[in-house]
Amino acid sequence: MRDINYELLPDYMREGMKLYIEDGIMPGSFLQAVICNDLVGSFAKADDVNIEHMKDYANFLYNEMPMDAWGSRGKMEKWVEKKALEAEEDDKNRDVSEAMNAWMVMGEYYSLNKGEK
Numbered sequence: 001m002r003d004i005n006y007e008l009l010p011d012y013m014r015e016g017m018k019l020y021i022e023d024g025i026m027p028g029s030f031l032q033a034v035i036c037n038d039l040v041g042s043f044a045k046a047d048d049v050n051i052e053h054m055k056d057y058a059n060f061l062y063n064e065m066p067m068d069a070w071g072s073r074g075k076m077e078k079w080v081e082k083k084a085l086e087a088e089e090d091d092k093n094r095d096v097s098e099a100m101n102a103w104m105v106m107g108e109y110y111s112l113n114k115g116e117k
Helices: 011-023 029-035 039-045 048-052 054-063 073-113
Strands: none
Touching (some): 011 029, 039 054
């Protein structure tokens, strides 16, 4: 994934958006409305600062976010599922890697100590 410029967003909203994009963690109701491209819902859930930054959110969605991560509730839910599957696959790969490393260490230990009792 390319670098994403989170600085387009208000400081206190960056972490929630980052967690959604990078880890698939569902954000709060305001960011959900933004991500789902729900203009009325976004304004209804926005605080004063976020209302002032609505143009920045539109710019962020269009220029920074992966296209399959925003635009509708269905796309948002699929993104969360995709990220959960990626995390699960990463966990499996990490488990396999750790097991292989353990076997290599055991093999090295055995080959170094095979004549000793």
